[in-house]
Amino acid sequence: MGRENSKNVWVFIEVYDNKIRNVSLELLGQGRVIADQLGEKLVGVVIGDNIAGLANEVIAYGAETAIVVSGNEYKDYSTDGFANALTALVKKYAPSVLLIGATRNGKDLAPRVAGRLETGLIADCTDIEVNSEDRLVEWTKPAGNMMSTSICPDSSPQMGTVRSNVFKKPAPDYNRAGEIVAEDIGTKADDIRTKIVEIIKTVQGETVNLEEAEIIVSGGRGMKGPENFAILKELADILGGSVGASRAAVDADWMPYAHQVGQTGKTVKPKIYLACGISGAIQHLAGMSSSDLIIAINKDPEAPIFNVADFGIVGDLFEVVPLLTKEFRRIKNG
Ligand SMILES: Cc1cc2nc3c(=O)[nH]c(=O)nc-3n(C[C@H](O)[C@H](O)[C@H](O)COP(=O)(O)OP(=O)(O)OC[C@H]3O[C@@H](n4cnc5c(N)ncnc54)[C@H](O)[C@@H]3O)c2cc1C
Structure with missing residues (x-):
């Protein structure tokens, strides 16, 4: 996929308990800044089950478009299911930038998708900006006692995971108009190699968020x-x-x-x-x-x-x- 043919800034919208995780909303805020600098659209991608209602929230937080992939196979996060759906969407639409929260699931998903797309990935970033001259995203992250800033000039999309709490969550505007695109990407049960046997919630007091x-x-x-x-x-x-x-x-x-x-x-x-x-x-x-x-x-x-x-x-x-x-x-x- 050539960089010259790619367009639009994407944010993978992570959902937990039918709510959008804060980091995804923060990334919509910074994604908006980047999209404006590049003169491109901001798109939020939601994958899950019974999540149609979340598309309006994605738009309220700054996206022009929400792409929704819905299906029972996406009820719980699975590496295979989510990597399959997100990779298929990227191949179809060719975004220029793909941002994913550096959560446990985000850190699991991003390298799988990058691997399947044969593109680069900068993990665990604490800042992202666009260079006004070459229009490349500059990805900053801690590296030992220093901070490192990298670019991915040959990658399409330019892809990275970004930590929570490094960008401010924008104020939502529920009057914003936007486009909701439903994509039907099925993943066969056999293609999901992990099976969730039981979900055990940690006891109150032992959990830390x-x-x-x-x-x-x-x-x-x-x-x-x-x-x-x-x-x-x-x-x-x-x-x-x-x-x-x-x-x-x-x-x-x-x-x-x-x-x-x-x-x-x-x-x-x-x-x-x-x-x-x-x-x-x-x-x-x-x-x-x-x-x-x-x-x-x-x-x-x-x-x-x-x-x-x-x-x-x-x-x-x-x-x-x-x-x-x-x-x-x-x-x-x-
Ligand atoms: C690559 C790398 C990554 C690192 N990542 C992290 C990281 O993610 N997070 C992190 O925290 N550190 C990290 N560190 C370690 C970091 O450099 C420090 O060693 C560490 O933060 C020190 O922890 P501290 O402040 O608890 O201990 P100390 O530096 O030992 O400070 C203890 C403080 O407690 C005070 N104190 C003692 N008794 C009392 C008392 N009774 N009442 C009030 N004050 C008291 C002392 O005056 C002192 O200021 C990393 C280091 C490296 C090299």
Whole structure:
């Protein structure tokens, strides 16, 4: 597929529990910017079962067109089914750019589709822009202690996965008009090599969805041990938030990896990020510095976390955190 014949910016719309994932809405926002710069259309691709209602949302969030592939075989995500449908659509329409959220499923789907299309893929990006001269997409991602920016001049489509929370979700406009295209792409049951036997939802409290949390209370090496994360959990519960961790805390086995914030963990953008006993290494900041409000508690007044914090408390977290919990509980109980 030649780049000269390709046109339009596509966003793969990931759906979970019949709702569009935030990262896909964020990508519609940045996809809109890229499409405008290229003078092309923005298209959202939704694959699932009983998802027709989501097409209007795709348009409300900025797309000109929503392509909908519906069928019982797409009720749950499967690598084979989704890769088959998305590859067929790309072959038919030849988009110039394809954006996919760097979620667990997105990271599974994108390389399969890129492989089948024999195109390149830049994974786990934290920024995407168009170069105004050559009109190529520039894909930026962390690479060790540096950031790397790559282009894919021979790829069609130019393809990448992009992390959650690096772009702002646009405001929806439900009066926007757009085109909804239903595509009938069947995948035979035999062609889906994995079978879902049972879906076991994790028990409340064990689950962590940091990327969509509005309040995160994070702990680092200053927590001194796994048992002390209980005081963060207590504060997070009062605030209706989730518990995060630095890599030092995760590497020490104090918290599971799913809670890690930073370059090699999750990128988060909560309304409030509370960093407790976290020094503020650049790799940690890479995952949380775009939070709306950052509050840091650290006993070292020189800790670099204070350079990004909106509010800083210099003190012993083992005194400060229980005091905050007590005060928020008092406010909450009136
Ligand atoms: C390639 C690469 C990728 C990385 N990816 C990540 C990543 O994704 N996420 C990440 O977090 N790190 C990452 N790191 C590691 C990062 O460089 C730091 O080592 C790590 O973030 C440090 O964690 P920390 O702040 O908890 O620990 P430290 O740097 O040891 O800081 C502990 C802080 O706790 C404070 N403290 C101690 N006791 C108390 C107390 N009682 N009350 C208040 N404050 C107290 C101290 O003053 C100190 O500032 C990565 C490193 C590399 C090289």
